[in-house]
Amino acid sequence: MNQVYDISHLLAGVMLVTSFALLYQQRIAAVLNAFAAQSITLALAVAWAAWSENRPDLFITALIAFSLKGVVIPVALHRTVARLGIHREVEKVVGVGAALMVGLALTALAQALVVKIAQGPASQAREELALALAIILMGFLMMIVRRNAVTQIVGFMSMENGLILAATGARGMPLVVEISVAFSVLIALFVFAVFVFRIRERFDTIDIEALDRMRGDRR
Amino acid sequence: MPELYVSGAALGALAVAAAVATLVRGPALAFVYPLSALAALALGAVDLHVLLGGGELVAWLPIGLPTIGVHLRLDSLSAFFGIVINGGILAASIYGIGFDRAKELTPRVEPLFPLFAAAMNLVLIADDAYAFLFSWELMSLTSWALVVARHTDPESRRASYLYLIMAAIGTSALLFAFGGLAGPAGGYGFDTIRAHPPQSLVAALVLAAALVGCGSKGGLIPLHAWLPLAHPAAPSHVSALMSGVMTKVAVYGFVRIAFDLLGPPSWWWALPPIVLGAVTAVLGLLYAVLDRDLKRVLAYSTIENIGVIFVALGLALAFRANGQHEGAAVAMAAALLHVLNHSWFKSLLFLGAGAVLHATGRRDLDGLGGLIHRMPRTAAFFLVGALAASALPPLNGFVSEWLLFQAVIAGQTLPQAALHFAAPAIGAMLALAAALAAACFVRVYGTAFLGRPRSVEAARAHDVPLAQQIAMGGLAILCILGGLLGSVLAAVIAPVLRVLVGADLSSAGSGPTPLSLVAFDPARSIYDAPVIALFVAIASITTLFVVHRLSARRTRRGPAWDCGFPDPSPATQYTASSFAQPLRRVYGAVVFAARETVVMPPPGDNRPAQFSVVLTDYVWRALYAAPGRAVLKLSERLNALQFLSIRRYLVLMFAALVILLSIAAVMI
Numbered sequence: 051m052n053q054v055y056d057i058s059h060l061l062a063g064v065m066l067v068t069s070f071a072l073l074y075q076q077r078i079a080a081v082l083n084a085f086a087a088q089s090i091t092l093a094l095a096v097a098w099a100a101w102s103e104n105r106p107d108l109f110i111t112a113l114i115a116f117s118l119k120g121v122v123i124p125v126a127l128h129r130t131v132a133r134l135g136i137h138r139e140v141e142k143v144v145g146v147g148a149a150l151m152v153g154l155a156l157t158a159l160a161q162a163l164v165v166k167i168a169q170g171p172a173s174q175a176r177e178e179l180a181l182a183l184a185i186i187l188m189g190f191l192m193m194i195v196r197r198n199a200v201t202q203i204v205g206f207m208s209m210e211n212g213l214i215l216a217a218t219g220a221r222g223m224p225l226v227v228e229i230s231v232a233f234s235v236l237i238a239l240f241v242f243a244v245f246v247f248r249i250r251e252r253f254d255t256i257d258i259e260a261l262d263r264m265r266g267d268r269r
Numbered sequence: 270m271p272e273l274y275v276s277g278a279a280l281g282a283l284a285v286a287a288a289v290a291t292l293v294r295g296p297a298l299a300f301v302y303p304l305s306a307l308a309a310l311a312l313g314a315v316d317l318h319v320l321l322g323g324g325e326l327v328a329w330l331p332i333g334l335p336t337i338g339v340h341l342r343l344d345s346l347s348a349f350f351g352i353v354i355n356g357g358i359l360a361a362s363i364y365g366i367g368f369d370r371a372k373e374l375t376p377r378v379e380p381l382f383p384l385f386a387a388a389m390n391l392v393l394i395a396d397d398a399y400a401f402l403f404s405w406e407l408m409s410l411t412s413w414a415l416v417v418a419r420h421t422d423p424e425s426r427r428a429s430y431l432y433l434i435m436a437a438i439g440t441s442a443l444l445f446a447f448g449g450l451a452g453p454a455g456g457y458g459f460d461t462i463r464a465h466p467p468q469s470l471v472a473a474l475v476l477a478a479a480l481v482g483c484g485s486k487g488g489l490i491p492l493h494a495w496l497p498l499a500h501p502a503a504p505s506h507v508s509a510l511m512s513g514v515m516t517k518v519a520v521y522g523f524v525r526i527a528f529d530l531l532g533p534p535s536w537w538w539a540l541p542p543i544v545l546g547a548v549t550a551v552l553g554l555l556y557a558v559l560d561r562d563l564k565r566v567l568a569y570s571t572i573e574n575i576g577v578i579f580v581a582l583g584l585a586l587a588f589r590a591n592g593q594h595e596g597a598a599v600a601m602a603a604a605l606l607h608v609l610n611h612s613w614f615k616s617l618l619f620l621g622a623g624a625v626l627h628a629t630g631r632r633d634l635d636g637l638g639g640l641i642h643r644m645p646r647t648a649a650f651f652l653v654g655a656l657a658a659s660a661l662p663p664l665n666g667f668v669s670e671w672l673l674f675q676a677v678i679a680g681q682t683l684p685q686a687a688l689h690f691a692a693p694a695i696g697a698m699l700a701l702a703a704a705l706a707a708a709c710f711v712r713v714y715g716t717a718f719l720g721r722p723r724s725v726e727a728a729r730a731h732d733v734p735l736a737q738q739i740a741m742g743g744l745a746i747l748c749i750l751g752g753l754l755g756s757v758l759a760a761v762i763a764p765v766l767r768v769l770v771g772a773d774l775s776s777a778g779s780g781p782t783p784l785s786l787v788a789f790d791p792a793r794s795i796y797d798a799p800v801i802a803l804f805v806a807i808a809s810i811t812t813l814f815v816v817h818r819l820s821a822r823r824t825r826r827g828p829a830w831d832c833g834f835p836d837p838s839p840a841t842q843y844t845a846s847s848f849a850q851p852l853r854r855v856y857g858a859v860v861f862a863a864r865e866t867v868v869m870p871p872p873g874d875n876r877p878a879q880f881s882v883v884l885t886d887y888v889w890r891a892l893y894a895a896p897g898r899a900v901l902k903l904s905e906r907l908n909a910l911q912f913l914s915i916r917r918y919l920v921l922m923f924a925a926l927v928i929l930l931s932i933a934a935v936m937i
Contacts, residue, residue, distance in 0.1 A: 143916070156927070159927065159930055159931060159934060160930075162934045163930055163933055163934040166933075166934060167933070187926075187927070190919070190923050190926070191923070193916075193919055194916055194919045194920045194923055197916070
């Protein structure tokens with residue numbers, strides 16, 4: 051029984067590490083690869099949960115995670131980046147060191163919080179819940195420390211990975227909810243993509259601060 | 270239960286009248302008033318039946334929130350207030366029947382009038398918090414719409430804006446009050462709340478919220494600022510309803526919460542209503558004495574009367590908390606009878622003011638005068654109302670004030686030092702208020718109805734149509750009868766007293782005559798209105814007779830003595846301002862920082878001399894203007910938040926999330 055949890059913790063831990071990796075990448079292509087790695091790890095974690103807990107519906111979730119977020123979205127984003135010719139630009143708002151320190155603090159916060167609120171018989175799952183919460187917070191952090199629209203999309207998708215992980219660990223989320231979440235994320239991705247091309251067409255850059263200049267925002 | 274159907278049909282008729290009135294235009298709108306009068310008559314009859322016959326009517330309607338519906342209940346307290354309200358609606362409707370069909374009906378007023386009437390009735394019979402708050406808000410909104418009916422006048426617009434803000438504040442306070450009453454279990458039915466009264470701290474918060482919610486609707490200082498602007502801005506028969514009746518719904522709300530839902534009181538609950546009420550009574554009249562607008566003076570006088578009622582309610586709470594049921598009954602009887610009496614005489618006075626406004630087109634006292642010759646009937650009815658409002662025996666205002674002073678004097682027996690020492694101070698303030706009320710109404714009546722007309726319009730005034738005279742006359746008769754038959758009224762409200770304070774006037778009927786009102790003990794506190802009325806009548810007739818005997822037989826008419834100035838200008842008369850000058854000098858300097866300036870041009874200069882008075886309203890400056898400025902300043906600062914970049918919004922959300930998570934991590 052302990053092995054089951056050890057492996058699921060290992061996979062969740064790998065996801066957290068990829069979250070950190072997302073934070074310090076310099077090039078967009080590397081960011082997308084790290085994201086693909088995170089999604090594939092998520093698919094593995096969900097598949098492991100499906101196999102070990104005998105919940106076959108979770109295999110579908112794992113399949114969606116792998117095909118959509120592990121393959122389709124990264125490939126699509128790679129092609130977008132190639133078409134826009136922006137593979138070197140990763141404009142950061144704060145430095146890598148500071149972002150990593152904040153990420154560490156968020157992980158500690160997630161641990162402290164989950165240890166306090168999740169007590170009792172379900173406490174086996176709480177490590178995974180803490181890791182998932184940390185991944186969600188780091189995805190959010192990624193959205194706000196990067197200026198580039200593509201990296202913001204990746205941050206958003208990374209948050210969603212954390213949510214799926216939490217849902218798998220919490221044993222509560224039915225497949226319908228799962229599918230609808232995945233679908234809504236897909237829609238959001240389309241919106242983001244259209245948005246990115248529009249920005250590009252108009253401003254010749256996808257630095258979102260270009261939008262701010264249009265509305266008179268002072269940096 | 271036929272009563273239930275009668276009530277339902279009457280309320281339905283009001284709603285249908287409102288709906289139909291939105292569809293028709295012009296003279297056809299006149300149907301609203303007879304219909305409202307009939308509905309008010311039917312509702313009042315049901316209320317009277319329930320009050321006299323005991324028992325209660327209960328109904329549940331499957332409308333509104335799913336599974337909860339609307340609980341309605343008409344008990345003796347609701348029935349008493351229902352009589353007060355439907356009496357006012359009846360008088361205002363009869364007054365409305367007299368409107369000129371061609372000129373005075375507008376689609377802005379007539380559809381809302383029956384809706385307003387129905388909403389006030391609904392507040393009284395609501396038996397759960399949802400129904401109560403819904404009908405309370407309906408009442409606020411319909412009355413607001415009636416205030417804004419004459420929206421072309423910037424004063425009206427300002428008044429309605431302020432009213433809307435204050436109504437929103439009041440309703441949100443009531444929302445908190447009911448939230449506190451319902452408790453964590455969320456039982457919003459009044460029977461559930463009654464079964465589980467809140468703990469003492471929550472109860473204190475509920476009481477404070479109820480005081481804010483109901484006090485703002487009733488005009489308790491410092492929440493009064495909207496009232497003297499909004500009540501006069503509405504059409505006069507609506508002013509009569511708002512001032513005479515809607516403020517009573519506010520009192521009902523407070524009584525329902527403090528005496529019925531909140532459980533057994535603590536003694537210190539009594540202090541806020543007593544202190545606020547006494548301050549309101551005195552300040553309200555000081556405002557009234559200094560104001561020059563006829564309807565605004567009446568609105569300020571309403572504020573004073575609400576203060577008096579709240580003092581009586583506070584005393585009733587104090588007596589009840591100490592187990593002195595007899596005192597509680599006297600104080601509560603004073604409050605309830607004052608509610609009834611004030612609704613009669615204030616409706617009468619506002620209808621009279623409406624008649625004056627209709628006849629002259631003016632509300633400023635300094636433009637009126639001499640109306641007693643031109644509108645003799647209105648003048649007579651207004652005189653009755655003014656005497657009642659000044660609490661002179663044998664009219665009805667005196668009965669309730671007398672009971673209140675009995676309760677104040679008995680306040681000496683309260684064990685707590687704070688109440689023990691407060692009682693005489695409150696008594697002194699109420700006495701001051703009573704004296705100021707008399708001065709105020711002498712001033713109003715003297716400038717508006719006596720003397721010579723100060724304007725062309727006043728000189729051309731004529732009396733109002735018969736229906737409006739009937740409305741005023743009926744109320745005047747009620748004021749006189751209510752004064753003479755105070756003991757009968759006290760007996761009628763006995764069931765309400767038993768429900769609210771667990772006792773009634775125990776020594777009722779032990780006085781020397783069948784109609785004498787006995788507060789505590791027939792040996793020391795009796796008010797015998799018929800005997801006093803008889804004495805007053807005999808003394809006046811005798812005096813009249815003797816004077817006529819001793820003087821020359823024939824009436825001679827001659828010019829009035831002109832103080833040696835043979836100037837026929839009516840401007841040489843006392844004006845409302847000059848009559849108020851002594852009081853302004855005595856009180857105004859402290860309370861309103863009154864400053865008088867006289868500009869006297871030097872000899873040879875033919876400019877007129879000028880005299881001006883500047884009054885400062887401290888309450889407005891500290892509690893309305895200052896927070897208003899603060900809100901503006903804050904919103905200017907926060908305005909920057911509307912122009913951030915997407916990433917900065919995300920930072921804000923992220924920061925909020927992290928802070929909340931950290932708090933959760935530390936606190937739990």
